[in-house]
Amino acid sequence: MNAAANPLRPAFLALLLGTATIVVPAQAETIEVTIDRLVYAPAEIEAKVGDEIEWINKDALVHTATMKGGTEVLVPAKKSGRLLMREPGSFDYICRYHPNMEGHITVRP
Amino acid sequence: MTVRLTTAAAAFALLLGGNWALAADKPTDPQIAHIAYTAGVIDVEAAKLAIATSKNKTVVEFAESMVRDHESVNKQALDLVKKLNVTPEDNDTSKALSQAAESKRSELAKLTGADFDKAYVENEAAYHKQVNGALETLLIPSAQNAELKSLLETGLKLFQGHQQHAEHVATELR
């Protein structure tokens, strides 16, 4: 209940947090890929390790994002599916049900 | 194999060739809607036979995805014709397609086990390929309504995907 000290606190906090963001690594992001009429858009994306990819399916069809090597995300009709990118690399993926749907993810360290 | 392809080919020859109707050389939108819908129904029926007959997990899963996709697209087609106030119109091509499909189904129904699986999946690849040809060369170019044309274009992408999927499963069975 020290009224006199309170007005200063937000300023100190802001300074503290502001400094902190410089030190802490950039926040993980969610990268969105839309699926519309059997097309991944954008078909090519770039991510960093720790980012999540979210596929948003606008079709009334069930799709997948199936990486060469096995990892698969099911993307139900009119719903979405997510995948956390844990390692760097270059990944081609397709839809297992419609292999003419093709996408690519580059994951930087 | 030869017989199966011949019956389907005959139906599409009718669709693509000079036998088309009497006066008009191009199908109308109500006829196109009926043909596209019929092509979907045929594939759903074949898939249901496969689900009931096959013991192969990959084949059954493939068939289930055919039922799911074609029922979904046919529902969209029905919603569209309702919205456009168009009544799908039965025609010689639809009839020929249904007849060819019926004789193919009775052929498949005589098979069991790996023979059935192979025949079903190979026919799926051939069937989707033929529907794709009809969509590309006749149905899409003939469609007048923009929304119908757009749905057919999505249908083409879907059928092309199914063709590749069927070819992939066929390779696995070999």
Ligand SMILES: [Cu+2]
């Ligand atoms: Cu798909």
